[in-house]
Amino acid sequence: MSDTPSESSSANAEKESRKDFIRDKIDADLASGLHEFPITRFPPEPNGYLHIGHAKSICLNFGIANEYGGRCHLRFDDTNPSKEEQEYVDSIQEDIRWLGFDWGEHLYFASDYFDQLYEWALHLIREGKAYVDDQPFDEIKRNRGNLTEPGTDSPWRDRPVEENLAEFEKMRAGDYADGEKVLRARIDMAHANLNMRDPVLYRILHAHHHRTGDQWCIYPMYDFTHGQSDAIEHITHSLCTLEFENHRPLYDWFIENLPVPSRPRQTEFARLSLDYTITSKRKLLQLVEESHVHGWDDPRMTTVSGMRRRGYPSEAIRNFCADIGITKFNARHDFSLLENAVREVLNRDALRRMAVLDPIKVIITNYPEDQVEEVDVINNPEDESAGTRKVPFCRELWIERDDFMEDPPKKFFRLGPGREVRFRCAYWLTCQDFVKDDDGKVTELHCTYDPETRGGENPPDGRKVKGTIHWVSARHAVDAEVRLYDRLFNHPNPDGKKRNFLDHLNPYSLEIRTSCKLEPALAEAVVGDPIQFERIGYFCVDPDSTPEAPVFNRTVPLRDSWAREQQRGN
RNA sequence: AACCCCGUGGUGUAACGGUAGCACAACAGAUUUUGGUUCUGUUUGUCAAGGUUCGAAUCCUUGCGGGGUUGCCA
Numbered sequence: 001m002s003d004t005p006s007e008s009s010s011a012n013a014e015k016e017s018r019k020d021f022i023r024d025k026i027d028a029d030l031a032s033g034l035h036e037f038p039i040t041r042f043p044p045e046p047n048g049y050l051h052i053g054h055a056k057s058i059c060l061n062f063g064i065a066n067e068y069g070g071r072c073h074l075r076f077d078d079t080n081p082s083k084e085e086q087e088y089v090d091s092i093q094e095d096i097r098w099l100g101f102d103w104g105e106h107l108y109f110a111s112d113y114f115d116q117l118y119e120w121a122l123h124l125i126r127e128g129k130a131y132v133d134d135q136p137f138d139e140i141k142r143n144r145g146n147l148t149e150p151g152t153d154s155p156w157r158d159r160p161v162e163e164n165l166a167e168f169e170k171m172r173a174g175d176y177a178d179g180e181k182v183l184r185a186r187i188d189m190a191h192a193n194l195n196m197r198d199p200v201l202y203r204i205l206h207a208h209h210h211r212t213g214d215q216w217c218i219y220p221m222y223d224f225t226h227g228q229s230d231a232i233e234h235i236t237h238s239l240c241t242l243e244f245e246n247h248r249p250l251y252d253w254f255i256e257n258l259p260v261p262s263r264p265r266q267t268e269f270a271r272l273s274l275d276y277t278i279t280s281k282r283k284l285l286q287l288v289e290e291s292h293v294h295g296w297d298d299p300r301m302t303t304v305s306g307m308r309r310r311g312y313p314s315e316a317i318r319n320f321c322a323d324i325g326i327t328k329f330n331a332r333h334d335f336s337l338l339e340n341a342v343r344e345v346l347n348r349d350a351l352r353r354m355a356v357l358d359p360i361k362v363i364i365t366n367y368p369e370d371q372v373e374e375v376d377v378i379n380n381p382e383d384e385s386a387g388t389r390k391v392p393f394c395r396e397l398w399i400e401r402d403d404f405m406e407d408p409p410k411k412f413f414r415l416g417p418g419r420e421v422r423f424r425c426a427y428w429l430t431c432q433d434f435v436k437d438d439d440g441k442v443t444e445l446h447c448t449y450d451p452e453t454r455g456g457e458n459p460p461d462g463r464k465v466k467g468t469i470h471w472v473s474a475r476h477a478v479d480a481e482v483r484l485y486d487r488l489f490n491h492p493n494p495d496g497k498k499r500n501f502l503d504h505l506n507p508y509s510l511e512i513r514t515s516c517k518l519e520p521a522l523a524e525a526v527v528g529d530p531i532q533f534e535r536i537g538y539f540c541v542d543p544d545s546t547p548e549a550p551v552f553n554r555t556v557p558l559r560d561s562w563a564r565e566q567q568r569g570n
Numbered sequence: 571a572a573c574c575c576c577g578u579g580g581u582g583u584a585a586c587g588g589u590a591g592c593a594c595a596a597c598a599g600a601u602u603u604u605g606g607u608u609c610u611g612u613u614u615g616u617c618a619a620g621g622u623u624c625g626a627a628u629c630c631u632u633g634c635g636g637g638g639u640u641g642c643c644a
Binding site: 043045147179195219243245381465466532536558560561565 | 571572573574575576577580581582583584586593594595602603604605606607608636637638639640641642643644
């Protein structure tokens with residue numbers, strides 16, 4: 001019993017993805033011999049940066065490929081040249097790799113299939129299952145009917161095949177302006193599913209495409225592209241979010257009516273909704289373009305690049321995605337679940353360092369003026385192999401303003417007049433006196449130290465101390481800027497209907513602290529190092545950082561039961 | 571309003587006709603040279619009403635509640 005490996009409670013082993021209804025289905029398809037192994041795909045449109053919601057989909061699709069010995073393709077859904085850019089193609093690939101996944105040779109673009117798709121459009125026309133519609137945009141809209149009323153057939157619906165062929169060719173040749181004509185499937189204008197009411201297959205768009213250039217002036221719609229692209233790639237399980245549920249009949253209609261090389265199946269799952277965040281590419285773009293944040297990778301953004309810059313480990317994001325599972329229920333997840341996943345990994349990995357964010361000076365009156373000692377401080381109590389480091393200690397130190405109270409309550413285990421605390425791994429100090437400026441702000445503490453407590457050890461006389469605080473040698477401190485982040489929105493569902501998400505921006509989402517005092521070892525930290533500022537939180541080096549002007553981001557604060565108790569008013 | 575989908579503690583998520591479990595959150599305690607970590611314990615749940623069955627969270631019916639769909643976006 002006791003020799004059972006206890007991975008479950010630690011982040012040591014990558015969490016195993018729990019089974020869900022999609023994996024159940026795959027199990028069944030494998031068992032029945034329908035497929036040898038699953039082939040999935042992640043199909044982003046390159047019109048924005050990836051966010052936490054995409055991470056869920058990436059973990060699902062690539063995760064399945066990894067677990068079942070299948071594969072997952074990366075396919076850019078680039079059928080709308082007016083919104084898509086190379087910048088996004090690049091960032092998306094970088095983000096997926098950072099998340100820890102690999103598509104190998106299987107990088108594709110829907111635009112790779114434009115020729116084939118065009119052929120299939122011709123096929124439908126020849127079969128009498130597609131026609132060129134001359135109705136203007138508004139007419140098509142009006143004739144589609146609505147949720148309760150059936151649509152009306154287009155006057156061009158029964159156009160002869162030869163004429164359709166000729167018209168479609170003229171569309172392709174550029175004989176018409178944008179919007180002048182469309183190619184539509186000929187299905188059923190009275191269908192209860194609006195997607196089946198003669199959906200548009202091709203529209204005219206005289207636009208430059210990031211890959212095909214000016215080769216085309218007609219572009220296939222998503223519905224006419226996606227399933228067929230899946231079929232071309234022999235995707236077995238085409239996984240998408242719930243809003244495409246109503247598109248499945250159309251997806252299947254194309255698969256059934258076209259000579260496609262395979263028969264992929266679409267399955268839908270609920271998209272991710274995280275409290276206090278937004279997962280809408282349009283709104284994320286707006287935040288960037290209107291400068292409510294400092295870019296796609298602003299650490300307050302739940303974009304993949306933002307979370308990376310914030311210091312969230314990709315392993316934590318993967319664990320989080322495994323934790324929330326895959327269902328068809330429109331759930332809203334507590335933000336604390338993500339933070340828990342982040343803390344779990346960081347607690348295991350982060351090197352402990354001492355940093356004072358809001359400093360007040362401590363002068364040890366009985367410590368020799370010029371003496372400097374190097375004390376050994378533990379790098380990571382969760383990982384013995386991380387060892388210790390030398391930290392300089394001398395007569396003048398910085399400590400956190402919060403660690404002193406002029407008139408402390410009984411349960412305050414830190415410094416106050418006459419109170420003794422342990423300075424982490426150094427000595428026990430007793431506060432003898434304090435100095436205030438004209439505004440009544442405490443500027444300086446005068447303390448004495450007990451030489452018998454070196455290393456922070458208990459003194460021989462058996463004295464006890466409740467609190468341990470961190471400190472930085474004033475003479476050796478490195479000055480730095482520290483950026484403290486809070487949630488970007490102060491409403492749990494800023495994305496909600498009838499709500500303008502901009503009204504709920506948290507004005508205090510970024511607090512910049514300058515003149516923070518860091519222990520010297522922190523000068524060596526580089527971007528990507530997970531660090532814990534002891535007793536404060538997890539931090540990382542921001543890319544803005546330079547050796548002359550270090551900049552740190554707060555990834556997430558430590559749990560703070562003292563602060564919690566304070567807030568409850570005890 | 572029509573069609574499709576979904577309802578399990580505070581929030582999520584398991585249980586595939588047979589003891590409602592887990593995570594997060596909250597609370598209490600133990601340990602602790604981080605008021606961190608770790609450990610222990612506690613509170614709270616099957617949307618409602620009928621039906622099928624020896625037995626229903628699970629199957630059926632109805633109701634209620636939530637989401638999606640009326641782009642030449644994806």
